[in-house]
Amino acid sequence: MKLFTQLNFGGNCREAFEFYERHLGGKILAMLSQGEMKQFSAGQGSGGPEDAIAHARMQLAGTELIGNDVPVELFQPMRSAYLYLAVGTAEEAERVYGLLSEGGQIFMPMGEMFFATRFAMLRDRFGVSWSVICEKRMG
Secondary structure, eight states: OOOOEEEEESSOHHHHHHHHHHHHOOEEEEEEEHHHHHHHTTTOOOSOOTTSEEEEEEEETTEEEEEEEOOTTTOOOOOSOOEEEEOSSHHHHHHHHHHHHTTSEEEEEEEEETTEEEEEEEEOTTSOEEEEEEEOOOO
16 A cells, blocks of 8 residues: 555646756656547547646655646645645755745745744645745754
């Protein structure tokens, strides 16, 4: 058994995965559009736009993310669930926070907490919610 996190996007899955690959050190393992899926499955697709992503897979920070586009009218930004990204230094936390918060929505600005040298909560411009943390060494 293996657990994956699947992210739905409102038409910008490719842009989001390429952004995460370029700026967060991820590696895209697969990216298939609706048009490509139709070619492989004898015309069987979900009926979405040809360039909409039907399946994407990315390795990021020791885990794999699955992504796909859903119809824009059905898309809703993430709620009550966050990708928890732990980084090694306060500087890296600040860098990642700056990238992810640009064009997004900040729920808790970057700051020091009793459990972290840096901690923030935000939703990026793609609708994905993140907790960014540089944990304090305890003990």
